[in-house]
Amino acid sequence: MIKKVTYLLLFFLTVQTSLAQDSLSQLLKRYNTKNIPYISVQELAMPKTNYKILDARELNEYQVSHLNNAIFVGYKDFxxxxxxNEIPNKKDTIVVYCSLGIRSEAISKKLKDEGYISVYNLYGGIFEWKNNDFPVYNQQNKKTDSIHAFSKMWGKWLMKGKKAYN
Structure with missing residues (x-):
């Protein structure tokens, strides 16, 4: 009887744990409205793409790590x-990113409301970018392996690189 109860308890804990862990798509589906189309990290990394890239994280996150040539716009103080000033042509194609793609959707919506017509949200943000081995840069614009992971809760989505919290 004790073995059956133990197995049943282990089964329940396994099921409960697996249900608590979302996939990235489930996470984004829960937090985002999908009013802004996604662009994949692979699409953004393709050569000869002419996108304006905006970083919608906080300054301390941007200073630790950002995509090459990304323009810092922030989130709280956007x-x-x-x-x-940076992108006067509202027809330019813009890609906005944050850690995972949640804050960047909110900033992207503000851009669309302002009349920018070609705005994309980077699917999975800088975490997905780094998880796919694409380079990131620090405050001195040198390649870095450190990624600002925002918080322990959100940092679990960063699988590669060194997590930084400051």
């Missing part, structure tokens, strides 16, 4: 004027 100002549309920053984008208007």
């Amino acid at each position: 100002k549309i004027e920053t984008v208007l």
